[in-house]
Amino acid sequence: MQSRTPASRTGRPRSAAADAAILAATREALVELGWSKLTLGDVATRAGVAKTTLYRRWAGKNELVVDAVAELFDELELPDRGTLAADIEGVVLQFAAILARPEAKSGLMAVVAESIRDDALRERIRASIVERQKRLVLEGRSRAQARGELPPEPNPEEAARTVDLIFDIVAGAVVHRTLVSAEPADEEWVRSFTRMLLLGLGSAA
Amino acid sequence: MQSRTPASRTGRPRSAAADAAILAATREALVELGWSKLTLGDVATRAGVAKTTLYRRWAGKNELVVDAVAELFDELELPDRGTLAADIEGVVLQFAAILARPEAKSGLMAVVAESIRDDALRERIRASIVERQKRLVLEGRSRAQARGELPPEPNPEEAARTVDLIFDIVAGAVVHRTLVSAEPADEEWVRSFTRMLLLGLGSAA
Amino acid sequence: MQSRTPASRTGRPRSAAADAAILAATREALVELGWSKLTLGDVATRAGVAKTTLYRRWAGKNELVVDAVAELFDELELPDRGTLAADIEGVVLQFAAILARPEAKSGLMAVVAESIRDDALRERIRASIVERQKRLVLEGRSRAQARGELPPEPNPEEAARTVDLIFDIVAGAVVHRTLVSAEPADEEWVRSFTRMLLLGLGSAA
Amino acid sequence: MQSRTPASRTGRPRSAAADAAILAATREALVELGWSKLTLGDVATRAGVAKTTLYRRWAGKNELVVDAVAELFDELELPDRGTLAADIEGVVLQFAAILARPEAKSGLMAVVAESIRDDALRERIRASIVERQKRLVLEGRSRAQARGELPPEPNPEEAARTVDLIFDIVAGAVVHRTLVSAEPADEEWVRSFTRMLLLGLGSAA
DNA sequence: GTCTAATCGAGACGGTACGTCTCGTCTTCAC
DNA sequence: GTGAAGACGAGACGTACCGTCTCGATTAGAC
Numbered sequence: 001m002q003s004r005t006p007a008s009r010t011g012r013p014r015s016a017a018a019d020a021a022i023l024a025a026t027r028e029a030l031v032e033l034g035w036s037k038l039t040l041g042d043v044a045t046r047a048g049v050a051k052t053t054l055y056r057r058w059a060g061k062n063e064l065v066v067d068a069v070a071e072l073f074d075e076l077e078l079p080d081r082g083t084l085a086a087d088i089e090g091v092v093l094q095f096a097a098i099l100a101r102p103e104a105k106s107g108l109m110a111v112v113a114e115s116i117r118d119d120a121l122r123e124r125i126r127a128s129i130v131e132r133q134k135r136l137v138l139e140g141r142s143r144a145q146a147r148g149e150l151p152p153e154p155n156p157e158e159a160a161r162t163v164d165l166i167f168d169i170v171a172g173a174v175v176h177r178t179l180v181s182a183e184p185a186d187e188e189w190v191r192s193f194t195r196m197l198l199l200g201l202g203s204a205a
Numbered sequence: 206m207q208s209r210t211p212a213s214r215t216g217r218p219r220s221a222a223a224d225a226a227i228l229a230a231t232r233e234a235l236v237e238l239g240w241s242k243l244t245l246g247d248v249a250t251r252a253g254v255a256k257t258t259l260y261r262r263w264a265g266k267n268e269l270v271v272d273a274v275a276e277l278f279d280e281l282e283l284p285d286r287g288t289l290a291a292d293i294e295g296v297v298l299q300f301a302a303i304l305a306r307p308e309a310k311s312g313l314m315a316v317v318a319e320s321i322r323d324d325a326l327r328e329r330i331r332a333s334i335v336e337r338q339k340r341l342v343l344e345g346r347s348r349a350q351a352r353g354e355l356p357p358e359p360n361p362e363e364a365a366r367t368v369d370l371i372f373d374i375v376a377g378a379v380v381h382r383t384l385v386s387a388e389p390a391d392e393e394w395v396r397s398f399t400r401m402l403l404l405g406l407g408s409a410a
Numbered sequence: 411m412q413s414r415t416p417a418s419r420t421g422r423p424r425s426a427a428a429d430a431a432i433l434a435a436t437r438e439a440l441v442e443l444g445w446s447k448l449t450l451g452d453v454a455t456r457a458g459v460a461k462t463t464l465y466r467r468w469a470g471k472n473e474l475v476v477d478a479v480a481e482l483f484d485e486l487e488l489p490d491r492g493t494l495a496a497d498i499e500g501v502v503l504q505f506a507a508i509l510a511r512p513e514a515k516s517g518l519m520a521v522v523a524e525s526i527r528d529d530a531l532r533e534r535i536r537a538s539i540v541e542r543q544k545r546l547v548l549e550g551r552s553r554a555q556a557r558g559e560l561p562p563e564p565n566p567e568e569a570a571r572t573v574d575l576i577f578d579i580v581a582g583a584v585v586h587r588t589l590v591s592a593e594p595a596d597e598e599w600v601r602s603f604t605r606m607l608l609l610g611l612g613s614a615a
Numbered sequence: 616m617q618s619r620t621p622a623s624r625t626g627r628p629r630s631a632a633a634d635a636a637i638l639a640a641t642r643e644a645l646v647e648l649g650w651s652k653l654t655l656g657d658v659a660t661r662a663g664v665a666k667t668t669l670y671r672r673w674a675g676k677n678e679l680v681v682d683a684v685a686e687l688f689d690e691l692e693l694p695d696r697g698t699l700a701a702d703i704e705g706v707v708l709q710f711a712a713i714l715a716r717p718e719a720k721s722g723l724m725a726v727v728a729e730s731i732r733d734d735a736l737r738e739r740i741r742a743s744i745v746e747r748q749k750r751l752v753l754e755g756r757s758r759a760q761a762r763g764e765l766p767p768e769p770n771p772e773e774a775a776r777t778v779d780l781i782f783d784i785v786a787g788a789v790v791h792r793t794l795v796s797a798e799p800a801d802e803e804w805v806r807s808f809t810r811m812l813l814l815g816l817g818s819a820a
Numbered sequence: 821g822t823c824t825a826a827t828c829g830a831g832a833c834g835g836t837a838c839g840t841c842t843c844g845t846c847t848t849c850a851c
Numbered sequence: 852g853t854g855a856a857g858a859c860g861a862g863a864c865g866t867a868c869c870g871t872c873t874c875g876a877t878t879a880g881a882c
Contacts, residue, residue: 018854034322039842050855055844084406109318112385116310117239122387130385150406165397166406168386172377180317180335181373182327192370200405201289201355201371216831217873223833244863255834260865421857422847428859444732449837460860465839494816515731522795523724527649532797540795560816575807576816578796582787590727590745591783592737602780610815611699611765611781626826627878633828654868665829670870 021047022054026068030103035065035110062114062121069107070128072098078136084144088194089187091136092174096185099178109179130167137163137170169197219262226252227259231273235308240270240315267319267326274312275333277303283341289349293399294392296341297379301390304383314384335372342368342375374402424467431457432464436478440513445475445520472524472531479517480538482508488546494554498604499597501546502584506595509588519589540577547573547580579607629672636662637669641683645718650680650725677729677736684722685743687713693751699759703809704802706751707789711800714793724794745782752778752785784812 025046029038040061044051058064076098079090098104108129115122141163144150153159173193177185185193230251234243245266249256263269281303284295303309313334320327346368349355358364378398382390390398435456439448450471454461468474486508489500508514518539525532551573554560563569583603587595595603640661644653655676659666673679691713694705713719723744730737756778759765768774788808792800800808 036319036322040844041842048855050857051844052846052856053854056854060844105321106318109314109321113311113314113318114241116314116384117241125385161397164386164388165394165401168381169374169378169398169401171385172379172381173374174377175381176373176377179321180330180376181369182331183369189370192366193374196370196374196405197401198406200401201403215829215875217833219832245865246863249834253834255836256865257835257867258833261832265865420849420855422849422859424858446729446732450839451837454860458860460862461839462841462861463859466858470839516728519724519728519731523721523728524649524651526720526724526794535795536797571807574796574798575804575811578791579784579788579808579811581795582789582791583784584787585791586783586787589731590740590786591779593779599780602776603784606780606784606815607811608816610811611813625824625880627828628880629827655870656868663829665831666870667830667872668828671827675870 018047018049018053019057022049022057022064023068023071026064027072027103027107030065030068030106034106038065040064062111062118063124065107066111066121066124066128069104069111072101072104073129073133076133076136078139078143080143084140084147084149085194085198087140087143088170088197089190091140092170092185092190092193093187095133095171096174096178096190099174100184105179109175130171133171134163134167137166166197220258223252223254223258224262227254227262227269228273228276230254231269232277232308232312235270235273235311239311243270245269267316267323268329270312271316271326271329271333274309274316275337277306277309278334278338281338281341283344283348285348289345289352289354290399290403292345292348293375293402294395296345297375297390297395297399298392300338300376301379301383301395304379305389310384314380335376338376339368339372342371371402425463428457428459428463429467432459432467432474433478433481435459436474437482437513437517440475440478440516444516448475450474472521472528473534475517476521476531476534476538479514479521482511482514483539483543486543486546488549488553490553494550494557494559495604495608497550497553498580498607499600501550502580502595502600502603503597505543505581506584506588506600509584510594515589519585540581543581544573544577547576630668633662633664633668634672637664637672637679638683638686641679642687642718642722645680645683645721649721653680655679677726677733678739680722681726681736681739681743684719684726687716687719688744688748691748691751693754693758695758699755699762699764700809700813702755702758703785703812704805706755707785707800707805707808708802710748710786711789711793711805714789715799720794724790745786748786749778749782752781781812 022043025043026038028046029043033042038061040054041051043064044054047054054064058067076091076094078087081087081090099108111121111125115125141150145152153162174185177183177189183189227248230248231243233251234248238247243266245259246256248269249259252259259269263272281296281299283292286292286295304313316326316330320330346355350357358367379390382388382394388394432453435453436448438456439453443452448471450464451461453474454464457464464474468477486501486504488497491497491500509518521531521535525535551560555562563572584595587593587599593599637658640658641653643661644658648657653676655669656666658679659669662669669679673682691706691709693702696702696705714723726736726740730740756765760767768777789800792798792804798804
């Protein structure tokens with residue numbers, strides 16, 4: 001283990017450090033091995049921790065990976081670049097950058113796949129990854145409305161549905177580009193995507 | 206689909222029925238067990254086939270599931286409904302219907318997740334699922350251009366990029382809606398999505 | 411018997427009961443199935459033990475069977491019946507009785523056959539079965555010499571060779587009678603054999 | 616050997632060469648791999664023959680190996696060396712020489728072990744190996760009686776029992792020396808053994 | 821000079837056991 | 852009293868052979 005506590009003999013429990021070490025070891029193993037070859041025994045060894053300790057804190061591989069990956073998305077921010085288009089491009093690029101990291105790639109799709117038959121897991125993903133990032137859509141719209149780029153919402157229910165729709169489109173497109181098409185969601189692509197999103201098919205064609 | 210053995214004149218020929226039985230058994234097991242609890246031994250038993258027969262034809266679980274799922278997408282068609290919007294709605298609804306089936310749900314995301322660290326697998330997915338369906342985008346655009354709904358393409362390279370972009374958006378959005386948000390991509394959602402796709406964010410807000 | 415792990419201070423210790431259960435299950439399976447149809451998976455099941463536990467302790471079927479069979483020979487004793495002839499008859503009858511048991515029959519020849527191409531296995535057999543029983547020959551000779559039935563050994567090297575020769579003759583004859591000729595090594599046969607051994611061909615004919 | 620050809624009038628006749636090739640390939644494989652790693656598929660390949668052809672002629676591995684090994688023992692002869700002791704030494708040395716060959720070592724014990732639970736196999740071994748060589752004991756005794764080295768048999772039943780006993784002793788001792796003790800049954804050992812056999816324990820000590 | 825039937829090679833088939841791996845749980849001992 | 856070390860029961864993995872079953876292609880004797 002990467003000794004955080006320098007030679008504490010009298011027994012300061014490293015219980016606090018263990019969590020961080022385990023999540024870091026999980027990401028490391030995701031990078032090296034990918035999800036399907038990652039084993040909890042190996043993660044425990046990397047973290048310098050007994051398997052028992054790991055199982056005491058997480059129910060299984062899926063839960064552990066969700067937590068390890070969720071931390072990656074916390075750094076997302078909505079920079080104020082002055083226009084709606086620029087704001088969108090900024091946040092999509094950030095999102096793409098995170099998705100480009102191998103630990104995110106390897107882990108995210110796999111736990112989403114697992115979540116299809118595991119409601120608790122899907123809820124965990126929704127709560128710790130998806131829902132937390134919808135704030136970006138909300139904030140972007142508010143700013144655009146303040147700037148006059150978008151009209152105000154007449155109907156709050158409709159407004160919520162639109163947020164979900166936009167989120168599905170944005171997240172879905174970036175994920176599909178990155179993981180299925182396996183092409184980089186680079187600046188050029190993000191610009192084309194944003195133009196399409198703002199103006200629609202007719203304009204882009 | 207799997208191995209090509211054109212010059213195999215001698216020996217007992219492979220049973221054609223076994224292939225179909227194995228793929229059907231795979232889909233059945235996907236529905237009942239999901240990807241992660243599906244075992245090749247169980248598939249073989251369901252198909253009334255020996256494990257060896259299965260391994261003789263597929264390299265592993267991933268390849269098998271790709272082939273089993275790919276067959277589901279072959280039924281996609283682009284109905285001619287008279288307008289671009291109606292055409293899009295029609296094909297997206299079909300796509301959503303397939304994705305709503307548990308065998309597709311369970312299998313598709315999992316193999317995409319696996320493909321992140323397995324280039325051969327990604328290529329197999331691309332060839333047997335993704336690329337085959339891009340024809341729908343191409344055909345839809347041709348029709349719309351014939352009808353005058355979309356302008357002709359000035360630049361063929363740009364045109365190809367746009368097809369890819371549209372495919373990432375459409376497939377990504379439906380997949381995200383269905384598998385991550387876990388909400389049905391029903392007629393109402395498809396109508397909203399199509400409107401957003403055609404007219405852009407401004408109009409939808 | 412198997413692995414020596416003298417410096418294993420930590421971790422859960424190996425179950426002592428499992429060893430006994432496995433060896434007993436092995437003998438049971440030898441009786442029911444014979445060597446060639448005995449499978450380690452079946453032995454593990456009979457012993458109420460996981461296959462891994464079995465493989466953790468024995469390298470394979472051969473080593474396991476040697477240990478299971480070796481225990482049978484530990485009950486051999488040299489009774490003091492007053493004369494050399496009677497002593498020999500006594501111990502040969504005991505040996506024959508053990509060899510008559512199906513678990514010995516089934517297992518012994520098979521592992522000897524395997525040992526022909528496996529030096530480590532032959533050494534294991536020699537150490538745990540053959541060499542341990544040579545004590546009987548030595549003790550019998552000492553007694554006979556004390557009684558004056560046999561002359562003392564002039565040459566210790568020659569004496570050792572004679573022990574080996576006698577052992578090859580006695581063990582070989584009983585094994586051949588029991589396993590190849592498939593006739594019982596009963597009292598009558600043992601009497602004839604002992605007479606031949608003591609007095610030679612001329613007298614017996 | 617095995618082939619039954621009572622009413623085989625029509626159709627392609629079985630290749631005579633195949634039989635010899637298969638038995639030779641079996642011995643070759645016994646030398647290289649030993650009994651337990653010998654597979655019928657491999658023997659078929661070595662013999663340049665299809666598995667089907669092999670199974671058409673032999674019921675299984677055991678029967679095949681018995682036939683392949685039995686041929687080795689046909690070369691045994693009883694040379695007339697003038698005295699009983701010399702005759703015995705001669706034939707025992709020949710027997711030892713055959714048993715020293717790896718194809719005999721590997722195959723013989725294994726099929727004997729298998730025969731313990733397979734009466735048909737034991738009978739096959741008895742008929743094609745054991746019983747055929749008892750002629751040597753009979754012939755040796757006749758000669759010795761003609762020379763006056765041994766008395767004539769008063770009782771024919773007793774005489775048969777003595778032949779069996781001698782055979783068990785001789786074959787058993789050589790086999791045990793060669794395969795269990797794994798020491799060569801060389802001239803010196805054969806001399807000691809013959810002396811013990813003729814004169815008994817007392818004289819040898 | 822066909823016919824006819826058993827042979828041949830090749831290799832796929834349904835099975836069974838292999839020995840390894842990982843799972844998640846359970847001791848045991850040392851600090 | 853916690854935690855490392857590691858054995859445990861369970862069960863899937865992918866491989867190797869088993870003995871059987873198609874196949875199309877010989878082969879010889881019978882017609």
